[in-house]
Amino acid sequence: MTSLSVNGLSFSYGARRIFDQVDIDAVDPGKLTALIGPNASGKSTLFKLISGLLKPSEGRIGLGNMDAATLSTQARLSRIRFMPQFFAANAALTVFDVVMMAQKQLRGWRVSSTDMDAVGKALHEGGIGHLSEAYVGELSGGQSQMVSVVQALIRPADVYLFDEPTSALDLHHQLAVLGQVRRAVTQRNAVGIVALHDLNLAARYADHLILLGDGKVLAEGAPSAVLSDTALAETYGVEIAIGQGPRREICVHAYAS
């Protein structure tokens, strides 16, 4: 049971201020949290700060009762999993190879049978078993996102951060991936934060929403509360109407204002 909290976080890229004294209430484990906000609102930057890939100029990232800054880079990254979504290079590495890399976490030279079974199982469960021997350079955008999700989920961690894991996926796979992430977070009782652009998906899958805009947290809380907050329409610059779908789920409709 380790929650994640952010207190007084400030960060700038050179002279450009991204965050100024940002606070996020403790994010509870075992639930899925969605991070929403317009482009360039700092979602990716926030993830990098939480995982320690970027250093904040001020503030504290709390992991349970602990300050995450006291952990070594390796220890912190093994407790807070953040996996970028795309492969940069057309490397001659297969999907199995790159998932094995996430399984090994750079430790030990040899690959044991346990490691191999774990990777095989993760690939099968992630629905990408048929891609096992494909080179990562040949994957489509959607496929490489699914591989990244499997890479992120293969090892136990206290916090999982997903940066737009569904942006390149078709409808079927969007639902499958978010369902998989949600199940994993619940089963492992871990903190799970997903950055999403699609507010309807956020409303459907998340138990908790955080709205980011202009380097601040504009609203946080239950989906119904955050989605009907006036700050949402304001920060996106659109008019928003909330309705109910055929299965009583929340539907978000946006109109150009």
Added chain:
Amino acid sequence: MTDQAFDDAKVDGIVRGYRRRSAKRVALVTCAAAILAVMVVLDVITGPAELGFWRTVEVILTPANATPKETVIIWDLRLPVALMAVVVGAMLGVAGAEMQTILNNPLAEPFTLGLAPAASFGAALAIVLGWSVIPGVGGIFVTVNAFVIAMLTSLVLFAFTRLRGVTTEAMVLVGIAIFFTFNALLAFMQYGASELQLAQLIFWQLGSLARATWPKVGICVVVLGVLLPYFLSRSWSLTALRMGEEKAASLGVNVSLLRLLVLAGVSLLTAVSVAFVGAIAFVGLVGPHIARMIVGEDQRGFLPLSALAGAMILSGTSIASKAITPGVVYPIGMITSLIGIPFFVSLILAQRKRHWQ
């Protein structure tokens, strides 16, 4: 079949595929090592004097049984050259493989990015002017000079990789700029050199195994023996780097530090090989590409096979350099360039095709 059994069968299938590939990798590396051993013997046989294959193997394995003539020809003359080709080929193969990995650039190798010309220039400083970049290192100052200049050049390359928007092709252009800079400086050295020094400089530029001796082979073996295990120990980190800098960082790789350490290692490999056999082009480019095509880029297979491929190329070149015209030994640098350039051009064209798609 139940769902559970079905899932298990699927997982088994996936794991079997990976096991098969791992076993194939081990078999290929073993096979390459065996072929290399045969090539060394062939290299020793090639040349004047009638030596049989098995007799040569016997003399190499049990030196005590050899006649004095065989001892001189095989142990004193031919074997140092043959082994030098193997060790330097392996060094260049490793250097090329790691440069391609850390710079994320398929065209990178010590020669195309200007490290080898830089090392040549460092050596020239020592030969012509008697300058030592680091004072007080004594007799090995030719090698030390070559290393220091190569290292400084790789720091310049490292700085370029830190700049935003520097593409693969731009890196090669930077390499060409460095290449011409050091060639011009080398020409400057030649202009002021005496005839004896000039002969020595030409030797650097053409690349030749003729001056191989047992101590030089020993130094190369030590350098490779330290750096290859180090690179192998960083296998996962180096493989991770090929997924992209961000992904590697998220797995806990300290990307800048790893790049810097590996570049230092590559500079050392380049400097030592240039100091002893001169600038040998394209072995570091072709070797890793052959390895990549065969076993992919998991460093645990890629690195050993790059080393073996480099060693095989240089060993083959050494055989060819003696076999083309009986009685004449051509400088091997010329031959590797002639073989390597078409390969290099085809890589650039393949690169272009990818951008067009």
